[in-house]
Amino acid sequence: xxxxxxxxxxxxxxxxxxxxxxxxxxxxxxxxxxxxxxxxxxxxxxxxxxxxxxxxxxxxxxxxxxxxxxxxxxxxxxxxxxxxxxxxxxxxxxxxxxxxxxxxxxxxxxxxxx
Amino acid sequence: xxxxxxxxxxxxxxxxxxxxxxxxxxxxxxxxxxxxxxxxxxxxxxxxxxxxxxxxxxxxxxxxxxxxxxxxxxxxxxxxxxxxxxxxxxxxxxxxxxxxxxxxxxxxxxxxxxx
Numbered sequence: 001x002x003x004x005x006x007x008x009x010x011x012x013x014x015x016x017x018x019x020x021x022x023x024x025x026x027x028x029x030x031x032x033x034x035x036x037x038x039x040x041x042x043x044x045x046x047x048x049x050x051x052x053x054x055x056x057x058x059x060x061x062x063x064x065x066x067x068x069x070x071x072x073x074x075x076x077x078x079x080x081x082x083x084x085x086x087x088x089x090x091x092x093x094x095x096x097x098x099x100x101x102x103x104x105x106x107x108x109x110x111x112x113x114x
Numbered sequence: 115x116x117x118x119x120x121x122x123x124x125x126x127x128x129x130x131x132x133x134x135x136x137x138x139x140x141x142x143x144x145x146x147x148x149x150x151x152x153x154x155x156x157x158x159x160x161x162x163x164x165x166x167x168x169x170x171x172x173x174x175x176x177x178x179x180x181x182x183x184x185x186x187x188x189x190x191x192x193x194x195x196x197x198x199x200x201x202x203x204x205x206x207x208x209x210x211x212x213x214x215x216x217x218x219x220x221x222x223x224x225x226x227x228x229x
Binding site: 032046098100101107 | 118145147149155156157158159162170205207209214215217218220221222223
């Protein structure tokens with residue numbers, strides 16, 4: 001079964017600093033990979049997805065993620081954090097035969113300090 | 115912008131009671147999902163639904179759970195006899211049918227508290 005591991009349940013970053021959220025997946029076959037964001041009292045919003053095209057995926061709000069098969073990783077980055085980036089971020093994976101059936105990581109809460 | 119809406123936003127119920135959580139997916143979407151998140155735990159897949167039948171379900175989705183699309187707009191999750199461990203945030207999601215790798219759109223969730 002697919003699974004994802006997110007390193008760090010809480011990350012604190014200064015405004016303007018690099019945001020780096022780590023995600024590793026376990027699968028013998030490269031799956032579909034996703035990053036979602038959840039703002040307080042809101043639903044999950046897709047930031048970006050990897051579906052086997054370019055390994056560097058650009059998403060909304062200035063985020064991007066790079067798929068590295070050799071490292072089974074899909075880390076999320078943003079060069080310069082903004083106060084509005086404070087939220088919880090979830091990495092997720094799905095099998096290629098089960099689009100929509102997502103396995104989520106535990107989430108990383110991002111705090112942005114002035 | 116079209117969105118998935120869920121009601122109620124919060125429901126408190128007694129153990130053993132039946133609960134129905136309602137979702138209105140985006141109008142032209144064809145695939146529907148329920149997920150749940152127990153406090154402090156991961157978001158978990160429950161069930162997917164397409165063409166008026168369940169496509170896939172998880173081990174969590176036992177006989178106490180059922181889903182239905184009673185009309186052209188609503189998608190419901192019923193829990194027949196709630197247990198304490200059913201307390202969670204339940205998320206509905208939908209996606210269109212034209213793109214096989216299309217985005218899932220999630221609602222804001224319904225928080226269920228079982229006492």
